[in-house]
Amino acid sequence: MDDSGASSLKLESIRESLIRQEDTIIFSLIERSKFPINSRGYDESLGLVQGFSGSLARFIIEETEALQAKAGRFQNPEEHQFFPENLPPSLVPPHDYPKVLYPAAASININKRIWDLYFNELLPLFTVVGDDGNYASAVASDLSCLQALSRRIHYGKFVAEVKFRDAQQDYEPAIRTKDRDALMKLLTFENVEEMVKKRVQKKALAFGQEVSLNHNDKKVKCKVDPYVVSRLYEEWIMPLTKLVQVEYLLHRLD
């Protein structure tokens, strides 16, 4: 959260954070698209890393997360690990993050799903086929994409909390009867989703276009197809953010 305390929790400021996170996601996709797909970096059976059974991607991301855990990254309730098993403890003094979410919310982590989705479905949509051997650099960019996506999707916890506080009487019956469909309906704002899709498409066009000094150059070339970015939001990012909201709300009254 950008605000300093739970009392300043407003849907508007939560949405502002989601809007700012769009920039991070789009820039990270643009960075990753510099490299071709580089599939060998994700092959679990190639044995590229001596003494490690798994892909180069898994190796880099596990090791990076271990280092970031020691530096306190996952103390922040907005951050979620891809490999929570055997993470080393933080070595830095704890920061006093505002206590906005209920404590059990920490156990909601859908990164396994985000991981599978990213590598199997999303990556092929915004990278070209090919192999330039730059596996380590490509994976470093993958990690930026994964962390940006994970942070955005799990931000659903904060969105859900503020919606619950704003309309507790509407949410309580559906929470008590564990009615997922009713919760999904309550938290969905189709007009907002339409705006998100349009805005991210426009941002991808603005952030990713080739800049030319040649005035005769009328054709706009984009590093990442703006339509693909809008599709990522429509088909995966927003549905998963809503899934996190439902998971969060289901246990809100435990």
Ligand SMILES: O=C(O)C(=O)C[C@]1(C(=O)O)C=C[C@@H](O)C=C1
């Ligand atoms: O802005 C909200 O109200 C949200 O819940 C976030 C979000 C999104 O993921 O962007 C998800 C569900 C709503 O239907 C609209 C937008």
